[in-house]
Amino acid sequence: DGGITQSPKYLFRKEGQNVTLSCEQNLNHDAMYWYRQDPGQGLRLIYYSQIVNDFQKGDIAEGYSVSREKKESFPLTVTSAQKNPTAFYLCASSIRTAGPSYEQYFGPGTRLTVT
Amino acid sequence: AQTVTQSQPEMSVQEAETVTLSCTYDTSESDYYLFWYKQPPSRQMILVIRQEAYKQQNATENRFSVNFQKAAKSFSLKISDSQLGDAAMYFCAYRSSAKIIQGAQKLVFGQGTRLTINP
Numbered sequence: 001d002g003g004i005t006q007s008p009k010y011l012f013r014k015e016g017q018n019v020t021l022s023c024e025q026n027l028n029h030d031a032m033y034w035y036r037q038d039p040g041q042g043l044r045l046i047y048y049s050q051i052v053n054d055f056q057k058g059d060i061a062e063g064y065s066v067s068r069e070k071k072e073s074f075p076l077t078v079t080s081a082q083k084n085p086t087a088f089y090l091c092a093s094s095i096r097t098a099g100p101s102y103e104q105y106f107g108p109g110t111r112l113t114v115t
Numbered sequence: 116a117q118t119v120t121q122s123q124p125e126m127s128v129q130e131a132e133t134v135t136l137s138c139t140y141d142t143s144e145s146d147y148y149l150f151w152y153k154q155p156p157s158r159q160m161i162l163v164i165r166q167e168a169y170k171q172q173n174a175t176e177n178r179f180s181v182n183f184q185k186a187a188k189s190f191s192l193k194i195s196d197s198q199l200g201d202a203a204m205y206f207c208a209y210r211s212s213a214k215i216i217q218g219a220q221k222l223v224f225g226q227g228t229r230l231t232i233n234p
Contacts, residue, residue, distance in 0.1 A: 031220065040124070042206055042224035043160075050220070058221060090160065094220075104222060106160035 003027065004107035006091050011112045013085075021076045021110045023091035030095065032074035033104065036060060037088040046089075049074055078112065085114045117142045119209050121225035128197045129233050135182075136192045136228050138207030146212040149183070149190045150222070154204040163205070166190065168212075194230075202232045 004025045013019045025032065031050050035043040045058030049068040063082025068074055074093075078085045088111050092104040118141045128134035140149070151163040166174045166183050173181050178198075182191045194201055207225040 033221075040226055042119075042226045043222070044224070045221045048220060088158065092160075103162050103165070109158050 004091060004093055004105060006089075006107040006110050009108065009110060011110055013112070013114050015114055016080045017114075018080060019078050019085075019112065019114075021078070021089055021091075021112065023074045023076065023107060024072055025074075025091075025093045025105075025107075026072060027093055027095075027105065028071070029093035029105070030071070031093060032068070033092040033094075034058075034064075034066065034074070034076045035090045035092065037090060037109075043090060046076065078114075085112060087112060117144075117147075117209050117211070117223050119207050119223050119225040121205075121207055121228050123228045124226070125229045125231070127231040127233055128194075130197055130199060132197055133193060133195045134197055134230065136194075136205050136207075136230065138190045138192070138225055140188050140190065140207070140209050140223075142188070142209065142211075144211055148210045148212060149181075150208040150210070151179070151181070151190075151192045152206045152208060152224075153201075154206065154227075155200075155202070160206075164192070197232050199232050199234060202230060204229050 007022045033048040034046040037043050044060050046064050047066045049055035055066050065077045090109045091107040094104045120139050147168045149166045153161045153163045164174050164176045164179050178195045180193045204227045206227045208222040210222050
């Protein structure tokens with residue numbers, strides 16, 4: 001089945017450690033996105049990528065880094081510089097970034113807890 | 116910058132009845148897209164319905180329909196014949212239609228409305 005996978009579902013880390021969240025899609029989508037979800041705040045865009053080896057910062061990129069070496073993969077690293085990393089992280093993809101009525105498909109998410 | 120506001124943190128409805136979720140947005144653009152996403156307890160985001168701003172006709176998908184008021188910048192979601200499976204967080208989202216502009220591809224989300232269905 002085509003879709004987006006994120007692993008693991010739950011992730012625990014100690015403060016000061018970097019952690020990488022995985023996102024893989026087999027939909028042959030060009031664009032991929034990372035969102036952060038906090039209670040009562042909806043989703044906020046961290047980074048997005050239109051094509052391989054290219055990505056742009058979203059609204060809350062500080063303390064995060066990404067790479068896009070393959071079309072199928074868009075891992076997100078939460079660095080120790082991120083002041084409040086505990087959150088639910090959602091990865092999404094779309095067939096193209098611009099154009100009418102495109103839909104973003106979302107993965108199941110990763111719940112990161114940093115203590 | 117565009118903003119999306121959902122003023123109802125929580126709503127509840129009796130099974131089989133109709134409920135309307137509110138959404139307002141702020142933009143200076145004339146062409147854009149609006150979406151309603153559903154997030155059930157599994158936390159998987161699911162697209163419910165979309166609306167192109169240039170279309171006057173309100174979008175409909177089975178039991179889900181919207182009331183799009185462009186001048187008022189309002190985009191409400193109506194759920195008819197509510198079912199237990201409709202219980203979820205509902206998010207309204209905005210996307211610019213502008214091409215190849217920094218950040219144009221992003222979705223701007225509201226804070227969400229938690230919908231409870233009472234049996």
